[in-house]
Amino acid sequence: MANTPASTPRTDETDLFELVAALWTQKLLIFSVALVGVLAAATYAFLSKPVYEARVYLQPPTMNDIADFNYGRTFGAELAPFTIKDVYDVFTRNLQSESLRRAFFNQVYLPSLSPSERSGSQDLLYSNFLKLLTIGLPTKEQPDRYSVVAKGEDPARAVVWVKDFAARAGAAAEEEMISNITREAEVRARNLGQQITTLQEAQNQIRQDSITRLREALAVAEAIGLENPPIISGNLSAEVSADMDGQLTYMRGSKALKAEIHNLETRKSNDPFIGQLRELQNKQSFYKDLQVNPDTVSVYRQDGPIEQPDRPIKPKKDLIMLLGLFLGCVLGFMIALVRRSFERRGYIKAYS
Incomplete structure (x- = not known):
């Protein structure tokens, strides 16, 4: 009983040597x-x-x-x-x-x-x-x-x-x-164009309102027979001249009022009298012509x-060939082990 533990390593060692010897005898098969x-x-x-x-x-x-x-x-x-x-x-x-x-x-x-x-x-x-x-x-x-x-x-x-x-x-x-x-x-x-149109329409309405006021003043001036502004000397002249709008517009005289009405009625465009118009038109023209060259x-x-x-x-040729060698060796060892197993069972004749 005391010799049993010592005999196991020797048995394993013997089996390993036998396996290596068996594989060595089939080295040609493994290599192939x-x-x-x-x-x-x-x-x-x-x-x-x-x-x-x-x-x-x-x-x-x-x-x-x-x-x-x-x-x-x-x-x-x-x-x-x-x-x-x-x-x-x-x-x-x-x-x-x-x-x-x-x-x-x-x-x-x-x-x-x-x-x-x-x-x-x-x-x-x-x-x-x-x-x-x-x-x-x-x-x-x-x-x-x-x-x-x-x-x-x-x-x-x-x-x-x-x-x-x-x-x-x-x-x-x-x-x-x-x-x-x-x-x-x-x-x-388009937004600028809308602003321009709004200003032009507003200025046109202002002109029409001015014509209406001047016509009423003309009617008053003609009713009192005032053709020319009255001649007033001294400081009163400056004060009256400054106030010749609104209710005193008729004091300009019928001749001046007719000329002013004619001028407003025959005016071709109100654009020169719109303060911000030119600036807005310049901006609109810039945006209309804005282009970017892709080049x-x-x-x-x-x-x-x-x-x-x-x-x-x-x-990757090198890697593939190394992988082929590895798999070939593994397959060769497996075939050799299977062959040894068959030999031990007597199915095939062992190598001499």
């Missing part, structure tokens, strides 16, 4: 299976189509890039100027919009496929497209930098895709900005050049 695994992995790695990745980084524009958006817009004016953040937010919203992805899918991605590939499920094709073209979001280190990433078998096409997608997002954002600016200018011009503005900046990739990101 491992070689098959490496060859299979190498075949897959070298026959698989390479996948390349192109990437473009996008940053906010400069003040010079958005200067024309702010033409006529100052902090003291009716329209507040746009900030860099305002403009860049419009761009990033368009960059991540579903409408832009759908348009690119229909206009660029689908035409690049063969007729047989396009005949498949549109939902599946769109799902595959979303894996090939992705938007990289900002990070803590680069809180304002976005990226567009395109993957494909053709590296030149991947570069074209990222350029085209970023340009489409920029064009859509510029169009939205210009549309907003134009709309604001139109509304402002002089930019809603984003490209951070660095877009270089054509010369090394595929997939397949």
